[in-house]
Amino acid sequence: MTKQTAKTTERSLAIINTIQELGGATLDELVDEVDISRSTIHLHLRTLLDKGYLTKEGAVYQIGLRFLNHGEYARSQKRAYTLAKQTVTELSDQIDEEVEFVVENNGRGILVHESFHPDSHIPSKERHLSTAPSAAGIYYDLHCVATGKAILAELPAERVETILDNWGLPRQTANTITERAVLSQELEQIRERGIAFADEEYVDGLREVGRPVKEPDGNVLGAIAIIGPKYRFTDNRYTDELPDILTQYVDELETEIESTYVDELSR
Known part of the structure; x- marks a missing residue:
């Protein structure tokens, strides 16, 4: 039996994991790596950035220190x-x-x-x-x-x-x-x-x-x-x-x- 999961949460986690695996990633790199539309990835990035779970240095997104907490x-x-x-x-x-x-x-x-x-x-x-x-x-x-x-x-x-x-x-x-x-x-x-x-x-x-x-x-x-x-x-x-x-x-x-x-x- 397949467990039901929240697709929105799965997408956020996939983006976070990919950023960490790549050691930081741009929007273009995430589009190439994650099977999610560009607009959806951008929406997740903006939300995670606003909540402190990501940081942005130039065009590169990095994991934020809120995870340390x-x-x-x-x-x-x-x-x-x-x-x-x-x-x-x-x-x-x-x-x-x-x-x-x-x-x-x-x-x-x-x-x-x-x-x-x-x-x-x-x-x-x-x-x-x-x-x-x-x-x-x-x-x-x-x-x-x-x-x-x-x-x-x-x-x-x-x-x-x-x-x-x-x-x-x-x-x-x-x-x-x-x-x-x-x-x-x-x-x-x-x-x-x-x-x-x-x-x-x-x-x-x-x-x-x-x-x-x-x-x-x-x-x-x-x-x-x-x-x-x-x-x-x-x-x-x-x-x-x-x-x-x-x-x-x-x-x-x-x-x-x-x-x-x-x-x-x-x-």
Whole structure:
């Protein structure tokens, strides 16, 4: 059954996404890229510009800072997200590696918090792929990162199939899993141990160790991953030491989250 959607909203979102993908766009460029009439695009641009969701520099439209207000509100609305940020920072400080907290959004993983230790000597995952000053808000395909696989392992099978139907298994590196049967087998292993690995599956040279973060009701809140260069993530450190440290921090985080829920219910 096809869900009903608001076409006007869909058109605005298509324009916004295209502007971001192009790094700014003129009206002519949007007409070439978006399957919407010129007059309709212009009307959407004028409305978004008037409301502060877009800015205009000469003939080029850019994403406006009003989205930052909404994004920061989304990150702060859940107390659990704030607690996860503290865990990410503390864990990164202890192990001197990049740590990320990712949640599932519309079938993909969105980076909510990242801590990149200043003494580390390798650029973060996103600095390999993006010139953006902040990695927060960047989307990942779930099948090729440790956080994503940790989340997928906790979702119902029907939800996993829907995600894979919508987004597929695009290849990022030679090590990316691109077959559903292989991914399904690995998700089963993740459920058994509670730890997900990504071995140069998103960026060449980087390894990741991830673990799901669960809410008190058992649903998955998101996942935390430790990320670093293959030459430092070797042997026992990669397979046992880092997973044990990550498990300890996530267990403590889940305990804090549960305490927060209990406090809120008792008010």
